Amino acid sequence: MNPSILCERDASGTIATVTLSNPDKLNAVTASMWRELTQVMRRLHEDEALRCVVIRGAGATFAAGGDIEEFLSLRNTYEQARVYHGEWVADALNSIVACRHPCVAMIQGACIGGGLEIAGQCDLRIAGASASFGAPIMKLGFTMAHTELAGLLALAGPATALEILLEGRLLTAPEAYAKGLLTRVVADAQVEQETYATAQRIVAGAPLVARRHKRLVSRMSSNSSPLSADEIRANYDYLDSEDYREGLAAFLDKRRPQFRGR
Amino acid sequence: MNPSILCERDASGTIATVTLSNPDKLNAVTASMWRELTQVMRRLHEDEALRCVVIRGAGATFAAGGDIEEFLSLRNTYEQARVYHGEWVADALNSIVACRHPCVAMIQGACIGGGLEIAGQCDLRIAGASASFGAPIMKLGFTMAHTELAGLLALAGPATALEILLEGRLLTAPEAYAKGLLTRVVADAQVEQETYATAQRIVAGAPLVARRHKRLVSRMSSNSSPLSADEIRANYDYLDSEDYREGLAAFLDKRRPQFRGR
Amino acid sequence: MNPSILCERDASGTIATVTLSNPDKLNAVTASMWRELTQVMRRLHEDEALRCVVIRGAGATFAAGGDIEEFLSLRNTYEQARVYHGEWVADALNSIVACRHPCVAMIQGACIGGGLEIAGQCDLRIAGASASFGAPIMKLGFTMAHTELAGLLALAGPATALEILLEGRLLTAPEAYAKGLLTRVVADAQVEQETYATAQRIVAGAPLVARRHKRLVSRMSSNSSPLSADEIRANYDYLDSEDYREGLAAFLDKRRPQFRGR
16 A cells, blocks of 8 residues: 555544554655645645544554655755755644644554654544554664654653653653653553544534634743733634533533534 | 632641632632632732641532633623733732742642632642542633633643643543642542641741742743842842751751741 | 762773762762762763763762751852852753763662752653652752752753742652653662663664754753754754664664764
């Protein structure tokens, strides 16, 4: 099978599943897959009916890294590396952050290198107990691009980033959880069920609120400058939404709210 | 019973207990309680004899959130929301940070929404094993105010903030501990004892040192600009204190120090 | 035995062990030891053949703090404190950060005050299960210098810093691990073996990559300004290295790489 990014919807049209697929290489992410991931995520971003994106690997692994064979031809000079990391990889990672919908990583097996970078940009990470995590690129003789390291630092802090990069060990799922890399660890057999249960919990909330929370956390985590008056005003947009009226009414009526995304 | 903030001292006058009390609504924090909390904390800040503040809820719960019924009348427009969140809630949360005395949250039962925000501004958090944590406001159709989100981000980082806000699940106490939301988890029956034992450990230290540490951690965590010469000088004020002489003398004499707060 | 900093190499010359030695006082760090540590670390930094530094205490303890007896004569005035903390201690802590080689703390027994500060500047921390961690200086009547607090905040965040400083409790190794202070906790009898196994894993990687990762994590964690064009270019230096060619070749040949550090 050719390396590719698959994308499908559930019957309701509210949950999209994006699959990293390169089954001959444990879903190693090729240059074409990085670029395709960007395109897929940008299309999902535009889809107003959607409420949640699940990102997973084909089969029972997430992704074992970038496609190292390609490096000899596609990332062999500084000019190439600037395009490979500064555009292809960075655009793909940014497209997950910039996607208006919450993204949940469903993690089985290897979540390494580029795989860890993709999972790290998702909003939640549900992992199976036997999944493994790391970026042992010191054994390959190269450094993590600063644009990719930024995400690892934001998620796990400098001590865990240094452990991963200097020691090159793979972390177990319980270790990765203890160090803040994961939202939750469940039995391997439960990963898919728990991931979609998580997606359903997200879908049950007001979608405008989810989008606003995702954007606001990103803004406040990546930029220490105070919010502008417009940014502050935007965080109160819910006051003009039908969903806010519905949320309060449902609470006071002790019933489940029905949010319509407006 | 009317919603209110109760405040009492122990016999020694060194520990104050502030109680969020709205027993008919699991101590949901009303607008008047937010404002009263500010007044109470500001008074405690001025009390030089005090050495520690415990913040708890009435009965066996901390606080289940804001008072949602009030939102229909008190937080229904942008102008109202600016006052409600930007003044009443923000002032109350800031009054905990600005209080010169260390503040310990004693957490039983529900610690949700506004309750979580209050606990998150305390300096230490002691929780019972069956306490629960979250802010499932996506089910109510509204967004966390950025002034309140800032505290959650500072305490728990973006990944945990997103989990709480996007998924709307309540976290168990062990989950909240693993994610950095709590100082310690103990058996439910031990929460009160452990909280006051913690307060006593704080009281046993030099009070000027506690105040300086609280202010310095806040300053360095919230503002990345270098300390001014005056700020640096102030951190060495202990050199002129009686308590520093007493601390060193007691250490060298192998006895307990008796600090007098000067 | 006189207080001193010992330094020795393993047979291969790739791993140096730096030992904090003041056995009569649980390796309490004297002013002369702080200054000697700076000199030792600066020499190791210059040694291009080296690949990893282990920092440990003499015997079965790391270091129980600074040497408090000395404070009466050496840190009794503001001018003295500026030299003691702003030069002697700060230079020593900075020399660990500035050392080009990865540094691993091997922690047994007491890791307190100045000991915790030294361990906190290392890149990885391997601790025995019965080690203990803290900085109960509130019992001694003095404040942590802001230059030292900065490292604790960067490693563990404000909540754990406040717990340590306000409550003055010693944390157990499992507590310290849960709060992000440690890379790994192992049985006491395994600390030495696990520390040197960790050092060997570091040595097995490309040394230029380790140095670059250490510097890049430090740069991006301590300074939020964007990288300069030169800094970005430097992160791709590996493209011109023999070790990068060797790393890719070994991966594709499915053999262990032999890195020569160039």
